[in-house]
Amino acid sequence: MIQRFSSTPCRLVAAPLLLLLLALAAPARSDEPEAAPSGAAAVIDAMHAALIDTMKHAETLGFEGRYERLEPTLRRTFDFDFMAEKACGRYWRSLSDADRERMRSIFARFTLSTYASRFSGYSGEHFEIESEAPAPRDTVFVRTQLVRSEGEDNVEINYRLHRTEAGWRVIDVLLRGTVSELALRRSEYSSVIKRDGFQALVDTLEAKIADLAAGKIDDSPS
Numbered sequence: 001m002i003q004r005f006s007s008t009p010c011r012l013v014a015a016p017l018l019l020l021l022l023a024l025a026a027p028a029r030s031d032e033p034e035a036a037p038s039g040a041a042a043v044i045d046a047m048h049a050a051l052i053d054t055m056k057h058a059e060t061l062g063f064e065g066r067y068e069r070l071e072p073t074l075r076r077t078f079d080f081d082f083m084a085e086k087a088c089g090r091y092w093r094s095l096s097d098a099d100r101e102r103m104r105s106i107f108a109r110f111t112l113s114t115y116a117s118r119f120s121g122y123s124g125e126h127f128e129i130e131s132e133a134p135a136p137r138d139t140v141f142v143r144t145q146l147v148r149s150e151g152e153d154n155v156e157i158n159y160r161l162h163r164t165e166a167g168w169r170v171i172d173v174l175l176r177g178t179v180s181e182l183a184l185r186r187s188e189y190s191s192v193i194k195r196d197g198f199q200a201l202v203d204t205l206e207a208k209i210a211d212l213a214a215g216k217i218d219d220s221p222s
Contacts, residue, residue: 040140040161040168041132047077048127055122067116079169080108087185117212124149
């Protein structure tokens with residue numbers, strides 16, 4: 001059986017084809033949600049979500065509750081072992097295996113305590129990721145801001161990450177955009193080890209953790 005076609009096939013096909021081409025060429029609607037961050041920025045975005053959630057319940061949770069709530073996310077975010085080694089500088093090579101493990105443990109606990117103390121309230125703040133860009137030594141630099149309520153200055157908090165077998169992990173935090181926390185730790189820790197020995201550094205960090213838990217140290221971002 002021979003199928004008969006309309007005598008005006010071009011007009012019937014051209015109209016829907018033209019509409020399709022216009023739809024493909026049209027810009028995306030401005031009210032559509034932005035795409036979720038990917039790669040290193042996604043790691044930071046997940047941490048920010050956990051921080052804001054913890055801040056909103058900060059008073060109810062208390063220090064211990066904030067510590068416990070943040071711990072799983074922060075351990076997925078930071079390469080604590082790498083940071084502990086770099087924070088000890090050249091003295092890392094002289095530590096025994098047991099002391100290296102002690103340093104890894106107390107460095108993680110101190111960082112977790114710092115965050116539990118630092119993010120201790122909520123007044124409408126939110127985080128914004130501004131950019132993600134390649135950085136030296138196969139790292140990535142993620143620039144962010146803590147946007148505060150009206151009348152207060154925003155806080156620039158930037159992160160350097162490297163890739164591990166488990167994915168992107170933070171290896172340094174730069175407060176106010178340029179102040180490297182890891183560099184500050186390395187200067188402080190190396191000085192203590194050189195002057196008083198490794199055990200003095202452990203004792204110092206244990207004391208700081210106790211002070212953070214007791215609210216004796218104001219470590220909020222500024």
